[in-house]
Amino acid sequence: MSTAVAPGLHYLQLTELSELLRTRAVSPVEVTRAQLDRIAALDGTLASYVTVIADQALADAERACREIGAGHHRGVLHGVPIAIKDLFWTKDAPAAAGMTIYRDFWPGQDATAVARLRDAGAVILGKLQMTEGAYSDHHPSVTPPVNPWDAAYWTGISSSGPAVATAAGLCYAALASDTGGSIRWPCAATGLTGIKPTWGRVSRHGTFALAPSMDHVGPIARSATDAAAIMHVIAGADPADPTSLSDPASDPGTGGSGVAGLRIGVDPGWNGDDVHPDVQAAVSQTAETFRGLGARIVELTAPDVSHAVADWAPLCAVEAAVAHQATYPARKDEYGPVLASVLEAGRAVTGLGYQEILLRRMTLRGQFATLFETVDLLLTPVQPFAPLTLAEIQTLGERPDLILQLQRYTAPFDLTGSPTITLPGGFTGTGLPIGIQLVAPHLHEPRLCTTAGAFQSTTAWHRRHPPT
Numbered sequence: 001m002s003t004a005v006a007p008g009l010h011y012l013q014l015t016e017l018s019e020l021l022r023t024r025a026v027s028p029v030e031v032t033r034a035q036l037d038r039i040a041a042l043d044g045t046l047a048s049y050v051t052v053i054a055d056q057a058l059a060d061a062e063r064a065c066r067e068i069g070a071g072h073h074r075g076v077l078h079g080v081p082i083a084i085k086d087l088f089w090t091k092d093a094p095a096a097a098g099m100t101i102y103r104d105f106w107p108g109q110d111a112t113a114v115a116r117l118r119d120a121g122a123v124i125l126g127k128l129q130m131t132e133g134a135y136s137d138h139h140p141s142v143t144p145p146v147n148p149w150d151a152a153y154w155t156g157i158s159s160s161g162p163a164v165a166t167a168a169g170l171c172y173a174a175l176a177s178d179t180g181g182s183i184r185w186p187c188a189a190t191g192l193t194g195i196k197p198t199w200g201r202v203s204r205h206g207t208f209a210l211a212p213s214m215d216h217v218g219p220i221a222r223s224a225t226d227a228a229a230i231m232h233v234i235a236g237a238d239p240a241d242p243t244s245l246s247d248p249a250s251d252p253g254t255g256g257s258g259v260a261g262l263r264i265g266v267d268p269g270w271n272g273d274d275v276h277p278d279v280q281a282a283v284s285q286t287a288e289t290f291r292g293l294g295a296r297i298v299e300l301t302a303p304d305v306s307h308a309v310a311d312w313a314p315l316c317a318v319e320a321a322v323a324h325q326a327t328y329p330a331r332k333d334e335y336g337p338v339l340a341s342v343l344e345a346g347r348a349v350t351g352l353g354y355q356e357i358l359l360r361r362m363t364l365r366g367q368f369a370t371l372f373e374t375v376d377l378l379l380t381p382v383q384p385f386a387p388l389t390l391a392e393i394q395t396l397g398e399r400p401d402l403i404l405q406l407q408r409y410t411a412p413f414d415l416t417g418s419p420t421i422t423l424p425g426g427f428t429g430t431g432l433p434i435g436i437q438l439v440a441p442h443l444h445e446p447r448l449c450t451t452a453g454a455f456q457s458t459t460a461w462h463r464r465h466p467p468t
Contacts, residue, residue, distance in 0.1 A: 021068060028062075031079070032123050039052055046148060046468075047146055049126050050126070050161070053126045060118075077122040078121030078122075082175070084117075084127055085174060088113065095107050098134070113234045145161045147164065149191070149466040150432060154388045156182070159186045176219065179210045180214070180411045183196050184437060186220065188433065193221050196419065196421075202217040203240065214417075258294075262290075264295050264375065264378070266298070283380070303364065315415075369441070380439065423461075426461060
């Protein structure tokens, strides 16, 4: 077995590292120590971690080393260092969800998804920073994570820490969540691949809620293969979460029949003149790549999502107000201004207004279900903009039109519960990543992973890393 970790090992894909661990070319202890050293060296600037669980991580790595050495290999994640967004309960660290109120909250148990990762032999390095309560801004007391591609640019929300840590080589993947775009925006901003599964595909037990009917648990990783490996472990029914899906339909992270013959829908109008040219080019080039792999590119007209995008905020606000009613408004002074304003807005929504939103949501679900009778997948941008600077993001509060544009490709699929995969589809002229999104019918994660994997087998966008 080697005695030193090779330079650049921190940027391997999870599945590539897994093979080195399985064959004992490197040990889990070596890799974990190297990750902890890298976190100590870089995260003072990047601010992606809330808590580093060094002692427990090394203990788990030593256990994995013994088990692998004895021929007991648990699977792809065995001995692989990953990290957890701080809204998931962990038995060995606090779970604050980006909030000061819960800074010292020790759940004493793991969220179901975390427990499944541990059972698969993953080494948990620590907890990752996020926006307050998983909404759109970090608490004023929090230092926001820094985009390793360029510190002047947005990291995406709310899974800011998971994306920064994975992109910068401070973990091999991360467990994250998405309610309005919180896996997809960070992946797009940092050149990563992430899965927002079908709603209910992964248990939400032990996860702080933002809007439970739209909260999705999923992985952020460096490739579709890596993300699929994590999905294979965390998906499935959970008695502790009655909303989790008992019918797996098929293996959630692998399988599928390949790309040849797939009908991939593209709406030229939705990816129209108001979309940045670099984003348009990335979507067009991605479609051509799929055509070269044997897919059929089908031009279509997607359902009008304008009502859905407008409805997302009040629906999220109502559900968030319910989720926070034990502490808001009783402890209002401990909340940041953005989350507090959302909770106030939620408490002001009328019953009639809420019911109208629910009816429109039912219609939207039906419209997309009908769309997926004509195509197998839908290809869209993640956002209509090129990568956004922090200065541009700071104007969102004064520009509600920009917020609606930002959510136009993400929020509708939290309302429908449809599974999506986000992956890098190109770079701007200034060298910043551009994300593209594939959307599938419910429970068709294998199709997403197979198709994205085929794309990544013929492109190298996901192999590029920030100049950290």
